[in-house]
Amino acid sequence: MKNFADRILTEIIEKKSCVVVGLDPRPKNLPDELKDSLLKTKKVSFADMAIAYLEFNKQIIDAIAPYAPAVKPQSAFYEALGYEGIKALQATIRYAGQKGLIVIADVKRSDVPSTAAAYSNAYIGETALGTDSEPAFGADALTVNPYMGADSVKPFIDDAKKFGKGVFVLVKTSNKGSGDLQDIQTPSGKIYEITARNVAEAGNELIGEKGYSSLGAVVGATYPDEAKTLRKLMPRNIFLVPGYGAQGADAQMVKNCFNPDGFGALIVAARSIIFAYEKDADYPKKNTWQESVRNALIKMNRELL
C-alpha cells in the first residue's frame, strides 16, 4: 500500500502543480450550455440538478486532469441535494480517480470513536457488509475536525495507515471567525498551536519515503502570519490551504505555507477556477467554458511557481 504523502508528492512533481481544484458546484453558477441542455424544465428536481452537477464535474475533470494533482469536492453542496446529490458525489470521486486525480473529500467529519470509525470507513476505508467489505466513497483523503480530541481522530489515522490514505485535520481555518476558538490563548500557546503540535506528533507514524506525513493540516491562506508559525510546528505535515482566489488570498500570502524544499502545501481554489468563465472576457466568443477553466488553472500554476 503506497503512502498517501508519497503519492501526492509524486503527482505534484509530475504535473508541476500544487493546486487542488475545489469541486463545489452551485446551481446559479453552472454554465448556460449545461443549464440549457440539462435544466430545461421549469421545475428542477434534486435528481435533475445532481445530474447537472455530475456532468459539470466530469467536464471540469477532463479539462484540468493534466494540470493539477488533486480535486476536492465539498460535500455540503452535494448533501444539499439529498441522496441524489450524494450519488453524484460518489460518481464524481470515481470519475476523478479514473482520470488520475487524487480526491480529497472535504467533509470535516468528527464523532466519538466508534462512530468516527464508520465515517472513516465510508470515505477512506471500507464498510463491512456481511462477510465482505467494500469502499462506499473511495476517496484518497478526507478532512476532519479536532474539537472532540485525539480518540475521535484516531480511527481516521488507522484507516490512513491500513489503506494508504490521507487525513487533513482542521488547524487554522480560512474563515473570518476562525480565531474565536482557534486563537484562544492558553498557557501552552494558542489553540491552533496546540492542535498543530498534536498533528505533528500523531503524524510521525505516517511519514513516507519522501519525508512527508499522510496526516496533514488545514491552514487557511488568509492567515499568512499564523502559517509561518504553523510551518515550523508541523515541518513534515502537508498543508491543505483554502482561501485562494475568491476568498481573497494570493500567491504572496501562501508562501509561508511551503517548506524551503518547495513542498508541503496544496493550494485549494474552487470558485476562481471552476467558474472562471464568468470573468473571462473571451467566453463564450473565443473560449469554451472548459477552456476558461483550464486557462485559469494554468495561470494559477504559473503564479505559484
Place this chain on the structure above:
Amino acid sequence: MKNFADRILTEIIEKKSCVVVGLDPRPKNLPDELKDSLLKTKKVSFADMAIAYLEFNKQIIDAIAPYAPAVKPQSAFYEALGYEGIKALQATIRYAGQKGLIVIADVKRSDVPSTAAAYSNAYIGETALGTDSEPAFGADALTVNPYMGADSVKPFIDDAKKFGKGVFVLVKTSNKGSGDLQDIQTPSGKIYEITARNVAEAGNELIGEKGYSSLGAVVGATYPDEAKTLRKLMPRNIFLVPGYGAQGADAQMVKNCFNPDGFGALIVAARSIIFAYEKDADYPKKNTWQESVRNALIKMNRELL
C-alpha cells in the same frame, strides 16, 4: 412558525419522556428476523443493507413513537453505505416525522459560512432549485461543531429562526478523549466553558414561550461534574445528552443536566434501546424484538422520572 424548543417541550410533557432514541443501525446487530428476510443473499450490497436499515428503523419507530419525543439518526452509519444509505436516512426522517416524532440529525457539521449555509439548507432549511426551494432532509434539528467559530455556526442559527428548527452545538462531548481540547484551561475558563457562554448568548434570540432556546448544547452524560457547571452557564439551553446506557452513564449521572423545573435535557440512548433484544432473556420466546425495544424504552423513561 412554531419555535423548536416549544415544540420539543410540548412533546416531552405529552409523552412523559425526555428520551431521544438513537437510530444507529449496524449490520451485525440487526435482529435475525430482519436478516433472514432481507439479507438472504451471500453477497450483501449497499442497497440491500440500506433497505434492511430502513425496515429496522420503521419498526423501531412504530414501537417507540408513543413513548419518546424524538429520534436521532447518526449520519455516519448511513454514509457508510454511500448514497443508498443516505436514501434510507431521508426515508427514515420522513417516516419518523409522519409518526409524530421530532428528528434530530446527528451530523456534527461545520464549515466556512457560505458552505455551512449549504449544510444548514440541507438538514434544517431548504435548497434553492431554479426558482423554487425544497428541503432535502427535512430534519427538525441538527448537531454542529464549534471549532471554526461563530460565523460558521450563524447560518444554522439563521435557518433555525427562519424555519422553526433546532441546533445543538457540541460543548462537552461524551467520549474519553473529549478533554484533550475541550478541557484546556484558558484565562477565561476552560474551552468548553467558553463554548457554553457563546451558546448561551447566541441562543438568546431563539427563546420560545416556554423559556427555552432552540439553540441547544451537546453535553456528555459521562461528565456529571462538568454538566453541573454547564447547567449554570446555559440555563435556557436544552442539553442533548449522549452516553446513557452502552457508553456507561445512568440516571444518577444525568441528574445535573436538568434544571430545577425538571426540563432542559434530552437523554439519548441508542444501542441500549434499539438492540435491547440482544440482552432480553424473554426474546425471542416471549417477546418479539420490537417488544424488547419498547420495554427497554419504557424502563428507561421510568428510571429518569
